[in-house]
Amino acid sequence: MLIVPKFCERLYLDSDGRHHLDRMPDLVYVDHGDGTATLAPSNPDSIYVDHHDGTVTDLRTGLMWKACAEGLNGATCENGSAEHLAWIDALEKAKASNFANYTDWRLPSVDELRSLIEQCRGSPTINTHRFPNTAGSLFWSVSPFPGVAEVAWAVSFGSEEDHGRHRDAPLAVRLVRGGQ
Template sequence: MNTYRFRILVLASSLALLSSLGLWATAVEAWWTPPPSSSCGSSTFPATGQTASYPPLLKITDAPVRDDGLVRAGGALSYQNNGDGTITDLNTGLMWEQKIRDSEGLHDVFQAFPWDSATPTIWDWLEEVNAEGGTGLAGYNDWRIPNVKELQSIVDYGKFILAVDPAFNNGPGFNNGPFFPSCSVAECSLTGPGDYWSATSFDISPFNAWLVHFGFGGGSVHFSGKTSTNFVRAVRGGCVP
């Protein structure tokens, strides 16, 4: 008997033995386990919100210009206020914390914290959000600080001040005079006129972290020292391992 035929007989005998012992499925699973299905769901990359085209003024060639305001790639910015202190992005599926005017309450638009400090930080604030009412904001306890790309996804580059959709900037409060009257989740949804922390550190210098600016000339992304004080907005959902 040649070596090849001998190996075939040994393999066949082994498979027959596994089958008789009920171990065939286990052996196949051990040999090849299919990759787990994704739990991330489907989402649409959002558009920037810019709808006006601004062609070059100095160009002298006939090369066509298809800038962002003309192409408008991505899903049109679309949000749903859930009526419970949260706002859902209908493109990405991310659920965002709604900011209000609440005299320094947990979701007050003017609340600001350092990323890292001996004083209360964004992480201490987030712990309170996840413990709010015993179950967390709106009944969820998996709120987190958004990464810099997630945070930039809610910038509306078609607006200047503030650079967000009206879903995040409406009603009385910040834009209603010097006294900033209180307003509830049913009355307003606000955005602070400045920088918002992301959870993303500046890799080459981890004493800094990335921020997204929503105030004057909003939409810029830059980094700052983690001990500086800035606004913060919580998010949940998305593709989290």
């Protein structure tokens, strides 16, 4: 029997409680050898290199991320308080950052931000070993919302969903470098 987290039941179970494995093409299962299986992490610790300077590199994408959301610091992001900024302020914050002696920090695209999502884990939907103390809230992306100039895409680490948000809205920020 596959044990599906409550958070994902709406996606992967039919009305009779039967699993639809065809709806889970990107997920990997861990067989426990006792007739049960659970979903394996989609972003396990092993895909990240921790540089021990507050940054981690995703080996699949080559992107280097700040481990802490803006406003937080410390080995487990325990110090400070997460900043919630308007989109233009988030862009400026990225431009001005020289964190870990790098000066090319930027806001991630919506796809880059989504690459951090831990599928079917509940809030926060991110690897909390590599990105500790991440709120299950919306984070800004640099990606514009099609057809609406004053809206940009944001990604929720509470619901695994993308949302268009007015650029004046105060949202959390996580910076990235590399790629593009």
